[in-house]
Amino acid sequence: MHDQPSVSELVQAVKNFIDETAGPNLKGHAAFHARVASNALASVLRDLEQRPAQESAEAARLIELLGAEEEADVGALNRKLSEQIRAGTLTPETPGLLQHLKATTIAQVEIDQPRYSGLNTAKS
Amino acid sequence: MGSKSDFENSLHTLFTRVFGENASLETFRRLSGGASQETWALSGSGEEAILRRAPGGTSMARSSAAIGLSAEAKLISAAQDVGVPVPRVLHVLNDEDQVGDGFLMSWVKGETIARPILRNEEYATARDVLAGQCGAALADIHAIPLESAPPELQTSDGLAQIAQYEEIYRGFDAPRPVFELALQWLKANAPAPRPSVLVHGDFRLGNLMIDESGLVAVLDWELAHIGDPREDIAWLCVNSWRFGQSQNRVGGFGQLGDLLDTYNAKTGADITSKEIDWWETLGSLKWGIMCMIMYEAFRSGADASVERAAIGRRVSETEIDLINLLEAAHA
CATH class of the missing domain: 3.30.200 (Phosphorylase Kinase; domain 1)
Structure with a gap:
């Protein structure tokens, strides 16, 4: 299959259209939605670029924390992690738990809202 | 219509x-x-x-x-x-x-939008006095006689709110490990309740009318209820409501000590900043689940707007705030 333009290039092109052509012609609530749409596409671009490496690092940490099977997917592992925290098997004192959650959340906010103030606090 | x-x-x-x-x-x-x-x-x-x-x-x-x-x-x-x-x-x-x-x-003149209030030079004086003014206004709100409150007001303390929001969160069947940890931590560390007062419920920039000299009106009383006075103080401290100015714990403009000095002097209470930590953690969790509720409107097909879709990607903001708070509590 072809990838010219690639998915990222197409998303970038639509974002350019919103930022440079459509957005400036909108007023009021529609103009606000155009900015939200542009920010959403910026998240899409970061997600495409950053998720593969971040999610495999997350999976590796989860497998170690939970002593799980290597082939389990991240969704199932996070469900299992949630259950064990809810059951009190894993607590803030559990070695590695807070560090894992922090690393995972930092990676998520880097994609979702990289300018969010809480991210700087977490990284400082 | x-x-x-x-x-x-x-x-x-x-x-x-x-x-x-x-x-x-x-x-x-x-x-x-x-x-x-x-x-x-x-x-x-x-x-x-x-x-x-x-x-x-x-x-x-x-x-x-x-x-x-x-x-x-x-x-x-x-x-x-x-x-x-x-x-x-x-x-x-x-x-x-x-x-x-x-x-x-009546039409009260002023600014409600956080960004200009926190950044523009014309509000520099207002920012200096706002924490104390908020402490005074909250002291007065919490002094509203409960018998003069409309009967529609519900009673909801900290543990009731945890139960209420946990039920909503569980209903989405979208587990988030950070929320699970915050829920467990909040339940294990719940402070003894303080005597119930009338709580505004959404006391933060956006719902406060501000002019060059400071607070001119408290707006949007829709979420008022009977509850713990620390809820209002802590909600104003939730990092989402500091609008980027994290260094100023009160609303992005002031320090908690200034607010509490005025509040305690007026009410005779002895609320400490340490007590606010638990309520701020609950506040971040509540805002995170509120964002999930707004995203659910998109996911369910009820509201197709990009705004409702995109707010689902703001839940992680509250997750990083919760991590920062839990880390500080266990330092």
């Missing part, structure tokens, strides 16, 4: 009914902001007023905890009686008005 011209005609009649036979409505425009309620600015014959009404005139509470608009009007009057800066309620809409549910209030 009927056509736009019916609405216009009703507004003209309403304006004259409230301001007298010689007053006629000249301009009216919808103000931006207020996702859950419509806000209209009305003026004519030298009179001005703000109309706050349900979207399209039909009441649809934004959450099961929200009180109705007529209860909100009663509450604003009760707040005025104890000296809280609020707009004056001029008229509560009735069936005869044919404008729907809502009320008319």
Whole structure:
């Protein structure tokens, strides 16, 4: 299959259209939605670029924390992690738990809202 | 509601009914902001007023905890009686008005949008005194006699709110490990309750009218309830409501010590900043679940807007705030 333009290039092109052509012609609530749409596409671009490496690092940490099977997917592992925290098997004192959650959340906010103030606090 | 011209005609009649036979409505425009309620600015014959009404005139509470608009009007009057800066309620809409549910209030001049309040030079003096003013206003709100509160108000303390929001979160069946840890931590570390007071429920920039000299009015009483006084103080400290100015714990503009000094002096209470930590953690969790609720409106197909979709990607902001708070608590 072809990838010219690639998915990222197409998303970038639509974002350019919103930022440079459509957005400036909108007023009021529609103009606000155009900015939200542009920010959403910026998240899409970061997600495409950053998720593969971040999610495999997350999976590796989860497998170690939970002593799980290597082939389990991240969704199932996070469900299992949630259950064990809810059951009190894993607590803030559990070695590695807070560090894992922090690393995972930092990676998520880097994609979702990289300018969010809480991210700087977490990284400082 | 009927056509736009019916609405216009009703507004003209309403304006004259409230301001007298010689007053006629000249301009009216919808103000931006207020996702859950419509806000209209009305003026004519030298009179001005703000109309706050349900979207399209039909009441649809934004959450099961929200009180109705007529209860909100009663509450604003009760707040005025104890000296809280609020707009004056001029008229509560009735069936005869044919404008729907809502009320008319005085038009208080100032700024509600956080960004200019936190950044513009004209509000520099206001920022210096705002933490103390918020402490004083919260002390007065918490002194509103419970018997003068409208009967619609629910009672909800910290543990009840954890239960309420946990149920909503579980209903989405979308487990988030950080929320699980926050829920467990909050339950294990819940402070002894303080005597119940009338809580505003959404006391933060966006719902506060500010001018160059500081706080001029407390708005949006829709989420008021009976509860723990620390909830209001901590909600103002939630990092989401510091709008990027994390270094200033109170609303992005002030320090908690200044707020508590004024609050404690006025109320005779002895609330410490350490006590606020637990309530701030609950506040971040609540805001995170509220963002999930708003995203659910998109996921379920009820609201196809990009705004409702995108807010689902703001839940992680509250997750990083919760991590920062939990890490500090276990340092």
